[in-house]
Amino acid sequence: MINKKSKIFKGDIYCDQKGLIFEAYNIQNIDSTSCRVIFFDWLTSLDQRVNQVKAISDLLKAYSSRFPNHPMTELLMEGQKKHLETGRRRRVKNSKRAI
Numbered sequence: 001m002i003n004k005k006s007k008i009f010k011g012d013i014y015c016d017q018k019g020l021i022f023e024a025y026n027i028q029n030i031d032s033t034s035c036r037v038i039f040f041d042w043l044t045s046l047d048q049r050v051n052q053v054k055a056i057s058d059l060l061k062a063y064s065s066r067f068p069n070h071p072m073t074e075l076l077m078e079g080q081k082k083h084l085e086t087g088r089r090r091r092v093k094n095s096k097r098a099i
Contacts, residue, residue, distance in 0.1 A: 015055035
């Protein structure tokens with residue numbers, strides 16, 4: 001069997017092999033709920049060797065300038081922000097065990 005590439009251009013970003021994020025940006029009048037479903041599907045199908053934070057950052061670089069007010073851009077920015085917030089949390093010792 002010959003391995004043929006699809007004639008449909010789905011973007012050339014390494015972390016969006018299925019073109020899910022690309023398609024989300026091209027759906028007319030998509031809402032944030034639909035973007036969340038697509039994002040979750042993208043995230044679960046992402047190769048485990050790919051750094052999720054870097055992938056989100058690369059997607060933002062590729063799409064945010066062309067689609068600044070798109071719900072997917074807002075979702076990607078939210079995901080990036082949440083990761084930065086959780087990365088800064090300090091571990092608090094359990095005071096009950098010290099007693």
